[in-house]
Amino acid sequence: MRIGKSRVNTLTADTFTRVYTNTLTEAATSVTISGLTGDTDEIYILRCKFKNSYAGDTTYYARPNNDSATNYGYQDLSGGDTTVAAGRVTNATGLIISSARAENHYVYADMTIWAKSGYLRTGKVVSANGIDGTTVDYIELLGLVWNNTADEITSLVILSDQTNGIGVGSQIDLYKLTRKT
Numbered sequence: 001m002r003i004g005k006s007r008v009n010t011l012t013a014d015t016f017t018r019v020y021t022n023t024l025t026e027a028a029t030s031v032t033i034s035g036l037t038g039d040t041d042e043i044y045i046l047r048c049k050f051k052n053s054y055a056g057d058t059t060y061y062a063r064p065n066n067d068s069a070t071n072y073g074y075q076d077l078s079g080g081d082t083t084v085a086a087g088r089v090t091n092a093t094g095l096i097i098s099s100a101r102a103e104n105h106y107v108y109a110d111m112t113i114w115a116k117s118g119y120l121r122t123g124k125v126v127s128a129n130g131i132d133g134t135t136v137d138y139i140e141l142l143g144l145v146w147n148n149t150a151d152e153i154t155s156l157v158i159l160s161d162q163t164n165g166i167g168v169g170s171q172i173d174l175y176k177l178t179r180k181t
Contacts, residue, residue, distance in 0.1 A: 013180055016045055020174040027053045027164035030157055032066070033174055038115030038153030041176040046111040048158070052100035053167030060166070061094030062111065063157045064121065064146055068093050071147045080138030094159070095144045098127040104167075106131040111144075115153045121146040 020033045038044070052058045072092040078085050089096075098109045109127035123144040130137025156174065160166050 015178050015180070016175040017178045018173055019176050020172070022173075023171045024166060024168055027168055028160075028166045028170075029163050030159035031166065031172055032155060032157050033172075034155040036115075036154050036156060036176075038064075039117050041178075042114065042116045043177040044113045044115055044153075044156070045175040046097070046109075046113065046156070046158075047171075047173040047175070048097060048107070048109045048111075049169075049171045050098070050100065050107040050109075050160075050165075051167035051169045052103055052105050052107070052165060054160070054162035054165040055103045056162070057099060057101050058160050058162045058165035059099040060097040060107065060109070061092075061159050061161070062097055062113075063094045063159065064113075064115075064148070064153045065151055065155055066157045067146070067148060067151075072096075073145050073147075075143045076140060077142075078138050078140045095123060095125075095146060096142060097125055097158070098129050098140060101130045101137055102132070104132065105129075105137070113144075113153075117152050118149055120149060121153070 050060055070091040070093055073090040074096055076087045098107045100107050107129050111125045113123040125142040127140045128136050
């Protein structure tokens, strides 16, 4: 576009748009996000702040389309105190998000999921776990895969492996990629 003798260029870029947000007012074992179109949106970012309301260790997962089969895998790199560890799982029942080791501990996690069908659904998680006061129990970096290449992702179930492990004050946000053409 021209303005007088100057030329103004318009910059366009892909953006992420928040499509879901929920701050829990009651403890829950699972939260379902529905109405997704993974073949159109292609990439999702899940941001979670979990407060563990279970009196013990709690692990948090995401299940596309609530698929609970053992067709998930991950590679984990973690650091706690002065110890570094790595591990691999090839038969999980969900995309692992993170875990908290004790009641009232917090977890902050960002998960990116490449959602388009026709491909392995890959992703990654970066998290800070077991936060209490000024202590962070450990940090994690995970590479993830869901080997269902056929089904479009239309929902995402976020769950705890313990009853009501997602405590009051936990927040779940989901963003989708919005392409500019």
